[in-house]
Amino acid sequence: MPVVSYIEAIKTAMEEEMERDERVFVLGEDVGKRGGVFRATEGLYERFGAKRVIDTPLAESAIAGVGIGAAMYGMIPIAEMQFADFILPAVNQIISEAAKIRYRSNNDWTCPITIRAPYGGGVHGALYHSQSIEAIFANQPGLKIVMPSSPRDAKGLLKAAIRDPDPVLYFEHKKAYRLLKEEIDNNEEVIEIGKANLIQEGTDITVITYGLCVHYAKEAAKELAEEQGIEVNLLDLRTIYPLDQEAIINAVNKTGKVLLITEDNKEGSIISEVSAIIGEHCLFELDAPIKRLAGPNVPAMPYAPTLEKAFMVNQDKIKQAMLELALF
Amino acid sequence: MTVKTITMPQLGESVTEGTISQWLVQVGDVIEKYQPLVEVMTDKVNAEVPASFSGKITKLLVEEETTIDVGTPLCEIEVESMEPTVSNQPEMEHNHEEISSTKELNTMKNRYSPAVLKLASEHQIDLDSVQGTGMGGRITRKDINKHINQTKQEQKQKHVTETPTLNTSTIEKSTSLLADKEIPVTGMRKAIATNMVKSTSEIPHAWMMIEVDVTNLVRYRNEEKDHFKQSEGYNLSYFAFFLNAVAKALKKFPELNSSWANDKIIQHKDINLSIAVGNESELFVPVIKNVDEKSIKGIAKEIHVLAQKAKSGTLTHQDMEGGTFTVNNTGTFGSVQSMGVINYPQAAILQVESIVKRPVIIDDMFAARDMVNLCLSLDHRILDGVICGQFMSHVKAILENISGNTTPIY
Structure with missing residues (x-):
């Protein structure tokens, strides 16, 4: 079994899901040519092209909003917030729109978006690069929030998030990116959301x-x-x-x-x-x-x-x- | 002069390790503060690590091309100025004190948690009778559970112990019947008893028996024995040939020439065979040392000497020391099969049974052959069936091919 880091597990999950389903695409700041500031999307642009790995302007509200619209139209977006700290401009989109669409439309519309955001401190990143902001979203029925603790979970939970028919926030710890490594099967494990x-x-x-x-x-x-x-x-x-x-x-x-x-x-x-x-x-x-x-x-x-x-x-x-x- | 250490810095927000690509300084170099010391390569960046102090490099702690975690010491620098070193030791000690002092006060003895109260009422436990191990003498849920389990076990033990006491008392009675003779267990008997109990209770014994056609051996020995007796003055016994064969086989399979030492198995270099020699009331296991280096005559002589000593009771402690494997001549009494008890802490014991003339089918024809059974008891912690089977068949092959050519007496 290959030893995989937390961030490689995240990349592999996205890669495999994009391979599996053409509707899956990635959008965010610097996720394309640059491969993400943490290299989480490295190689995806070269492999899947500019239409499925989209560089966006520095506007988190737009990243979330575009993603939500695409999701409602049948696409499966993975939106990346460069740092979880910067998700705040997108809160209105996430809480008022994504979380409530199914309820508001009486099941006519769904919003299968995954929003990835690196959170957490201990990396000498100071206030705008270290926050844990999960609590803000954790009383919004309609949303799901997963926070993986290991490379294996990072992969399995991200796959589950992408396949979930409703919006999922996926918070990944940036210190874990290269700190945590473990052997993972080359399997298609999907870890059930909602289970500890x-x-x-x-x-x-x-x-x-x-x-x-x-x-x-x-x-x-x-x-x-x-x-x-x-x-x-x-x-x-x-x-x-x-x-x-x-x-x-x-x-x-x-x-x-x-x-x-x-x-x-x-x-x-x-x-x-x-x-x-x-x-x-x-x-x-x-x-x-x-x-x-x-x-x-x-x-x-x-x-x-x-x-x-x-x-x-x-x-x-x-x-x-x-x-x-x-x-x- | 103080020696300061430069550690691997954090070179990016998600970076936890880096690879040393090149040292830019050497031991003995005098360097200025901020002068680059080393080139480091990480997943995200390649960077130079600058010196945090001016001074002289005394030690490089990491070799090039190695990958190290953030915070790992890189090198040592001798600096001139003395700065007070900050230590957080006192704070830590203070914490510990606080914990232990509150524990001593026993103030929590009568404060019960919901879990403890629930368990106490369910099992009708008087909480005063339970010893608390928690902070301040508090009774924890674990304490209660332990108490419940203990009471259960004590009740069980009472049931179990009652019956055996009856049994022992009847035995005591029967031993005091008038007609029986009581022999005190002392000295050699006691030592034998202890050894046998130790061997059978500790060693997982396994057994194996093999049948050997020794017709050639019998013929060869019959040809030689009279002449031998005349010239040497003692018997040319079969046993000498068996010991010779066993020693040769042990040389090939040293696994059997070993002993158990709890955390390890000791494989012995010397092949020292213990042989069981008995008289009316006692059993001795004197040792023939380095059997593999001795001729048939040499072995026969030592058997003779040791047997004489055993009969006269003049065996010394030295005669019985250092055995690595035991061969027992049970055949003397006409036995054809037996299960030996291993001579602790050896790995195995081989029993040589009686040589018996029996009809055997060879090439679809009956033939009268001299047959013998060899029985092996083995310590299954040290040995397994495969190796013992190979050992036994090797012994068999040696014995079946004995002749003047293969096994000279001198």
């Missing part, structure tokens, strides 16, 4: 997270298992909207102690909703207060390396939080 993934079973504490934090949590859990014999039950949400309630409840009930992790600011984040689900369903199984580890409530990721490090959730912080919860 139990990464490892354990009896001491449950950790629920998503995206790059899953990787940190896995590493921290490995260290704790070796050093202290603490067994972590680790759930990767995979789809953060709508949430897989059943998987969350089962994972929490297994240990009664739960740590929720996000890189986003703590208040009103995805894990706040996860916490509410646990509060509603798991009271009599809880053995400790629900613990949350997240970014501080500070407007943006700082640029200074020391402050960036202090802001970011990392392996050490996760390990410390896991240990505290295990000892409780």
